Amino acid sequence: MDALFTERATILAAFWMTLRLTAVSALGSLVLGTVLSGMRVSPLPVLRTASQVYVTVARNTPLTLVLLFTSLGVGANLGVEFSAQISVNNYWLAVLGLTAYTSAFVCEALRAGINTVPVGQAEAARAVGLGFGQTLGFVVLPQAFRAVIPPLGSILIALTKNTTVALVAGVAEASVRMREMIEIYGDQVIQIFLGFAAGFLVLCLPTGLLFGWLSRRLAVAR
């Protein structure tokens, strides 16, 4: 246990990075995923196709490839720069990759949610004069979200764990710190593993509980 205790400051800093990656990417994925699901049910065929192509590509590409693409392709090759400071730049490139990947799953979950909303809801909305965007935004999506809170929770848990792949984009999150520590404290490998696993448990467990509670609280009675 010595290593975990001695290094507690650097470990917490690393988990803080994990948390930041998770929170910002989750927010980004929620926004992009919602837009993608809206495009998917839009009356314009070109938007529907664009969304479908995007989701298919993003869902079927390994996350490591997506993150390498954002850090090497978007970052190094295309020269997109979020900040002059390299660690900050890597952080944002990782957020970009995680968001691009996760939003596809959010879109699919929401699409399933949209399918649970009876057609009559959208018809009633159109009948009182709401346009497509208003019908989606005020009537269909609020009900769709409530129907898919548990799968959204699973996606968030997966995202939390997926942030460990950000190491390929050069972001020093928890798993990077764990590797470094294993190299230094070779005699305490098991303890270090268990310690970091417990750290992820602490992050993910409340997510599951919170989403379960939200789902019960916000359920739409029909």
Next chain:
Amino acid sequence: MTKVMSATHQRAVPSTDLVVLDKVNKHYGPLHVLKDIDLAVRRGEVVVLIGPSGSGKSTLCRAINRLETIDSGSISVDGTALPTEGRQLARLRAEVGMVFQGFNLFAHKTVLDNVTLAPVKVLKQNRRAAEQRAHELLDRVGIGSQAHKYPAQLSGGQQQRVAIARALAMDPKVILFDEPTSALDPEMVNEVLDVMTALARDGMTMVVVTHEMGFARRAADRVVFMADGQIVEENTPHEFFDNPRSERAQAFLAKILTH
């Protein structure tokens, strides 16, 4: 002032026909569901659409606010042909109320929010004013005390009355009712029909798909009988129910009278 005056003078005399369907045809694949439908509904008129199941009554009703598209012919509301899509269509729908068989209240919103949503978002009414009006309308349909409940907490009859209040909140030129009492338990039918009868008395233009003969006799100006996608017969309620002329109507009435 002069501008207003001259505008008033120049305005064409409003046609008495509010909803006009002209040679409307509609197919579902090979099924010809509306066949050359000609129908004009006058301002303030209450038209009851009646006919066997599958004769196209719902389709006709839904075509009037373009929840269903039509293949040929034309439909106009207050002199304006139905726009095909987008903003104009939404604007037209705001002027045409609709009450569904299954109520279709917004399940995640309270009764009050159901009624104020469109006035606030579509007509851009101030929320306070919209809520005040909503409370008046809810009182009028007899559910003033339920404003903060969710639809699932209300009985079917109460939900349908909220749906009527929701339609009324838009000050529609006409309200379409598609079998508004068919999904209700028998003891709740009258509370909804009473609200509709009162609306008819107040001069609302209404197109009502219903088999409620008592309502038709009490409130309708005209009964339109449909069968197989065609208008077979139209008459005053009393003439229609007492002396149906077509065989189809006679057979249909014999069935619903002896059930």
